[in-house]
Amino acid sequence: MTAQMQNAVKNPVLVVDFGGQYTHLVVRRIRELGVYAIVEPFTKLERLDPSSYKAVVLSGSHKSVVSLDPLISEGVHKILYQSRTPVLGICYGHQLIARVLGGAVSKDCGEYGRTRIRVLEEDPLFKGWEMENVVWMSHGDCVDRLPDHAKILALSENGYIAAFKAEINGRPIYGVQFHPEVSHTAKGLILFDNFLRIIEAPRAWTPQAYLSLVLEEAMKELSQTSGKAVAAVSGGVDSAVAAVIAQKAIGSRLIPVFVDHGLFRENESREVLDLLRRVGLDPIYVDARERFISKLEGVVDCEQRRRIIGEEFAKVFDEIMEKEGADTFVQGTIYPDIVESGTHLSEKIKTHHNVAGLPAWFREKYRVVEPLKYLYKDEVRKVGEILGIPHDILARHPFPGPGLAARIVGPFTREKLEICRRASRIIEEVLKNYGLYDKVWQAFAVVGEDKWVGVKGDSRRHGFIVIVRVVESQDAMTADYTKLPYEVLDEISRRITVEIDNVTMVAYAVTTKPPSTIEPC
Numbered sequence: 001m002t003a004q005m006q007n008a009v010k011n012p013v014l015v016v017d018f019g020g021q022y023t024h025l026v027v028r029r030i031r032e033l034g035v036y037a038i039v040e041p042f043t044k045l046e047r048l049d050p051s052s053y054k055a056v057v058l059s060g061s062h063k064s065v066v067s068l069d070p071l072i073s074e075g076v077h078k079i080l081y082q083s084r085t086p087v088l089g090i091c092y093g094h095q096l097i098a099r100v101l102g103g104a105v106s107k108d109c110g111e112y113g114r115t116r117i118r119v120l121e122e123d124p125l126f127k128g129w130e131m132e133n134v135v136w137m138s139h140g141d142c143v144d145r146l147p148d149h150a151k152i153l154a155l156s157e158n159g160y161i162a163a164f165k166a167e168i169n170g171r172p173i174y175g176v177q178f179h180p181e182v183s184h185t186a187k188g189l190i191l192f193d194n195f196l197r198i199i200e201a202p203r204a205w206t207p208q209a210y211l212s213l214v215l216e217e218a219m220k221e222l223s224q225t226s227g228k229a230v231a232a233v234s235g236g237v238d239s240a241v242a243a244v245i246a247q248k249a250i251g252s253r254l255i256p257v258f259v260d261h262g263l264f265r266e267n268e269s270r271e272v273l274d275l276l277r278r279v280g281l282d283p284i285y286v287d288a289r290e291r292f293i294s295k296l297e298g299v300v301d302c303e304q305r306r307r308i309i310g311e312e313f314a315k316v317f318d319e320i321m322e323k324e325g326a327d328t329f330v331q332g333t334i335y336p337d338i339v340e341s342g343t344h345l346s347e348k349i350k351t352h353h354n355v356a357g358l359p360a361w362f363r364e365k366y367r368v369v370e371p372l373k374y375l376y377k378d379e380v381r382k383v384g385e386i387l388g389i390p391h392d393i394l395a396r397h398p399f400p401g402p403g404l405a406a407r408i409v410g411p412f413t414r415e416k417l418e419i420c421r422r423a424s425r426i427i428e429e430v431l432k433n434y435g436l437y438d439k440v441w442q443a444f445a446v447v448g449e450d451k452w453v454g455v456k457g458d459s460r461r462h463g464f465i466v467i468v469r470v471v472e473s474q475d476a477m478t479a480d481y482t483k484l485p486y487e488v489l490d491e492i493s494r495r496i497t498v499e500i501d502n503v504t505m506v507a508y509a510v511t512t513k514p515p516s517t518i519e520p521c
């Protein structure tokens with residue numbers, strides 16, 4: 001690792017998580033600009049030493065600053081007055097700073113969605129911005145008074161304080177009421193870039209640099225294993241990259257294992273094994289299809305299914321590890337898996353089988369190594385490119401650990417599984433034919449309980465409804481449905497109803513995430 005990179009990793013930008021919806025996006029934006037950023041929950045505020053960070057960003061929250069937790073207040077006071085680390089407050093963070101500085105925050109002065117703001121003062125934070133700008137607001141409270149030493153930099157069209165600056169201990173403290181991290185704030189990235197310039201952060205977080213960091217950490221962790229390590233590979237980008245890294249670290253002591261849970265798409269397990277062999281991973285194939293499917297049959301609750309799959313995975317791998325004499329387990333957990341499993345402050349959205357679903361006994365029995373746990377998917381893909389992993393693996397759509405079980409609504413049945421498997425394959429094929437597969441994040445079929453009366457070959461059929469879901473996303477934390485041309489939808493619909501006998505209706509899912517999630521289950 002270069003000296004500059006070492007410094008950047010030792011001295012990252014800290015984003016404090018107060019449970020806000022966009023915290024992860026702040027981290028992403030900063031990393032996109034070449035600066036390493038990490039997130040820590042506010043519950044650690046007391047124990048954090050602000051001087052070990054290049055800057056501190058206080059992010060959003062669903063809570064109100066009007067009734068402020070004294071521990072938060074003390075923690076922020078320490079950051080503002082007992083250090084020289086620059087601070088940027090966003091939304092809740094903006095109000096938090098104003099309040100701790102001695103200003104006032106009121107209730108019932110919310111602004112939501114696209115809002116115009118007027119920049120009043122020339123300041124390096126707003127370099128490159130117009131006088132009038134459209135930003136994204138999402139707040140119920142607002143700052144209505146600042147202490148005398150703080151300067152208002154911008155006002156919203158409703159007259160609320162949209163940005164301010166204070167100087168304490170010779171360094172800037174900024175607050176912005178809007179969300180520069182969301183793409184609806186057109187010049188948001190410029191604002192982050194300006195902030196990083198103000199704090200003189202070196203731009204050292206390049207794909208090559210973080211690959212060396214990931215490798216170094218993996219070497220450190222894996223060198224502790226005396227014997228063998230088992231890597232769970234599924235053919236997905238994350239597990240393939242994690243296994244290649246682990247193989248680089250310990251060579252033939254790494255045993256890649258592909259567990260077929262029977263929840264893959266059509267022909268997928270064969271294709272996956274071929275793909276993995278091409279990157280030098282020659283996994284042991286374990287046929288556990290019946291074990292998983294028989295346990296899932298009839299289970300309605302999605303979370304219960306996820307737990308069953310997590311538990312079964314652990315049991316299968318436990319048996320393999322015992323047999324192989326391995327003491328370390330390598331898996332491709334990435335940062336959003338951890339965030340969405342609710343291990344931070346954000347609410348649990350889904351139990352990702354590899355995180356919250358992996359039972360405690362397994363983590364106690366084996367050393368679990370997750371070399372990619374601080375990376376986002378696009379960062380993993382960049383690491384994969386540098387490692388020379390072929391494009392067709394890196395470009396594969398993300399596929400959930402619980403496989404097609406995440407796409408069956410209502411009781412899990414073999415019939416629905418089969419429909420889902422075949423319909424998903426058709427959707428992928430059509431998108432590939434139209435050159436759209438690589439342009440979308442995921443494309444798949446969902447099968448529920450609802451039926452639709454149809455006519456097939458002049459006779460009445462009471463068939464299933466298949467919902468087609470095609471989304472675009474950068475990191476799966478938010479997503480938009482793809483506006484597919486009608487001819488593509490038409491071909492998908494025709495092929496599914498012709499090729500799958502017991503389907504009589506195809507629908508297209510047109511809801512973004514949020515409020516939906518990508519997978520239905």
Ligand code: XMP
Binds near residue numbers: 337351353402518
């Ligand atoms: P949702 O449905 O929560 O999914 O919007 C976000 C992304 O995560 C994938 N996903 C999973 N990936 N284990 C995984 O490795 C899981 O348990 C899991 N559940 C969902 C999903 O396909 C989407 O890309």
